[in-house]
Amino acid sequence: MAKAYQAKVTLMEGAAELRAQSGGKITVQSGGTIDVESGGALKIAGTTVSATAAELNKLNASTAGTAVASKALVLGTNKDVDEIHVATLYLGTTAGTACTATATELNQLHASTAGTAVASKAAVLGANKNLDELHLAALYLGADAGTAVSATAAELNKLNASTAGVAVASKAAVLGANKNLDELHLAALYLGADAGTAISPTAAQINVLVQGTTAGLKLARGTAAVTGTLDVNTGLATVVAAAATLGQDPTITCAWVSIARPGTAGYVTLKTWQPTATNNVTPTAGTTTSAVVEWLAVGT
Secondary structure (H helix, E strand, C coil): CCCCCCEEEEECCCCCCCCCCCCCCCCCCCCCCCCCCCCCCEECEECCCCHHHHHHHHHCCCEEEEEECCCCCCCCCCCCCCCCCCEEEEEEECCCCCECCCCCHCCCCCCCCCCCCCCCCCCCCCCCCCCCCCCCCCCCCCCCCEEECCCHHHHHHCCCCEEEEECCCCCCCCCCCHHHHHHHHCCCCCCCCCCCEEEECCCHHHHHHHCCCCCCCEEEEEEECCCEEEEEEECCCEEEEEEEECCCCCCCEEEEEEEEECCCCCEEEEEEEEECCCCCCEECCCCCCCCCEEEEEEEE
């Protein structure tokens, strides 16, 4: 008995359709062609393929992950492509934003290192917004255009290793929390507004004046021309101690000087003395006119 076969490729009734059933196929052998003429359509799963043959051919000879001239761009397994040349680059959703940086400018990001300045490369801040070094022709600080920092690097470095409240050699003096500084060596000291007034006594002289005085006391000094006795206004409210000395060489009529506190507040009494006779050194009032007497008073 002859074996029965069921055709899997069928020319449908009316010869309007050639149908390959399940398990069947239509093979175009070498040299054969299927030509969809103008007005015809190629469908896959019922959807018309609208791409032209020329457009479909751009997939031919394309390589995944490699850009090929005049061919469709096919991404590699990691969604990568080796290179792409674009006239204008847009980034972002929908229409995106045009990237106006040139290739040369974008290349300045290449080989840059976060937190490390690299010559001829873009400066990329580190995780802590840090950069190891930055060479500037000019430094500006502040909002908008900012203010130019006119100090040189050498001058700014004087702040490095300075300690608040402690004077450090060759460093800027930074006051402590109480506007204090442990010590300060001055070639000259000026006090007062504007240019101030120079303090002429030496450190040793100032130390003598304040050494051993009680807190709150003041010093007053002066020179007087004394003939016998003279009361001097010291300028102090009260006098607690005083001393005097001759401001000239002693003579037979002015050999000594004394100072005392009279009843008037703020005054001292100066007296000059001479021997009573040639063989009698008992003091008596000096008779020298306008003897030079230097005095010092301590008080409030």
